[in-house]
Amino acid sequence: MIHFYHVTKKFDRYSTALHDVTFHLEKGEFAFLTGASGAGKSTLLKLILREMLPTEGQVVVNGRNLNAMKKRHLPFFRREIGMVFQDFKLIERMTVFENLSFILTVLNVSPKEHKKKAYAALRAVNLQHKLNAYPLQLSGGEQQRVAIARALINDPLILIGDEPTGNLDPDLSAEMIQIFSDAHLRGSTVLLATHDRELIRSSDRRVITLDKGRISRMEGGETHIENEPRPSGTPFLSASGSK
């Protein structure tokens, strides 16, 4: 489902966020991505969402080479990914309901369905009573839960979280991880970036550890690290890896 082939991301000559990263996350897997601050977790997630392109290598998501993806196809690709951003990225002038309703508008869901779907998504994160509140009227934890509700509202094929429990207390964190697990059971492929070691220890999920832009460790499950040299006829090379 998510395939990185020798991906390197450089922001400039002296700053390399990811260095020759190769990993595969199969359809229906649930994995944690961990590492210290600055290890490259957020960069890796941005590459999956095609917020940026790799300097070298290929990123393939659901059989689609993101390097070669046309700009006009990008919105439709992103609609299949539920993303919980580290800074939540809620639209401040919209109420909680409107934030969710906007996603449903993007997804071409009939306006009649918006209230029902938004209410259901908020009930899953115990925030149904905050339907008409504005993001800035909510605590950090509540905003994070709204962001999770937004990511889950359409049963995405891929669910990605960038520190999705960063502002939550341990009990709520466990509750949110359960919500991600439920989405996983419904068929979503889940990748959560976190540096909460306790959270990772308490689950038996696969863990990909990044250290200074390189994969330093892969634990659990079948996900594997490939350290073999780059093959000469790399698949999905329909476009250059640098941009």
Add this chain to the structure above:
Amino acid sequence: MAREFNRLNEPDVPSSTATYFFREALRRIWTSKRSSFVAISMIAISLLIVGIFMLIAENLEHTVEQWQGRSRVNVYFASDATGAQIAALRAHLASRSQLAKHRFVTREEALKRFREYFASVSNLVSQLDENPFPPSFEIEVTPEFIQSPAFNQEMAAVRASPGVEYVQFDWDWLARMRRLVDVINLAGLIAGGILAIAAAFTIANVIRLTMMLYREEIEIMRLVGATERLIRGPFLVEGILQGTLGGALAVGLLYAAFLAVRNTLDPSQSLLFGFLVGTFLPWQKIAMLVAGGTLAGWFGSWLSVRER
């Protein structure tokens, strides 16, 4: 179960977008009230100026048409014209359907009219040995006939008739008035066009500012899969609404000014200027003014969103 992938070719604008575009556009206009007011005012002022020119031209044109409606050709005979010559022309006029509505004015009747119209100087004529006024025919012609090529041919034939000294009609004056109407219309279009372009750029700047205000939101929209059309739509509708509101405001102001001038003109001034406020613009021209605003608004917002 998560939905299956590969839906890249679905329609990129959801069906509920029209409502979303309008709701968002109205909300943004309301949020940026001051800058929206400036943009709407600029459009309104530009179109008001165009409207004033249009209104003057409309009324002048109306007056010209009224004059044309009662157009008359006067055919004056020479003082030595014979009864046979007059009878021949009368027969000729009677044979022409477009000239059939005519009346013969005798020398005595012409003198009588002069005395009635210019009573204060009527004694001047009394001092003359003989009646100086020639006999004439007054021919009523229709505006359509005046504008047809046959009119000039008929007039040439009348002018060439024996005994005829002079053929007079007010077509030259009307033609000059028509040219004036054209000039006023053109001046209005040029002045209004320049102002409307300036107003469109004002709208472009207002939309650009709004887009700056919403840049984070636009980024979020892109990340959650909104198409460029969905993102740009509300900004385009915002410009179109501002332009349309400006156009409607211009029409409203023009009508208020029209009523005010018409109601405050006293009768003595009405003789001179009254014809300029005789009638308001027809609905087609009102629609043109509003549509001009809409177009300027669309152009301004298109200039802004195209850059992003």
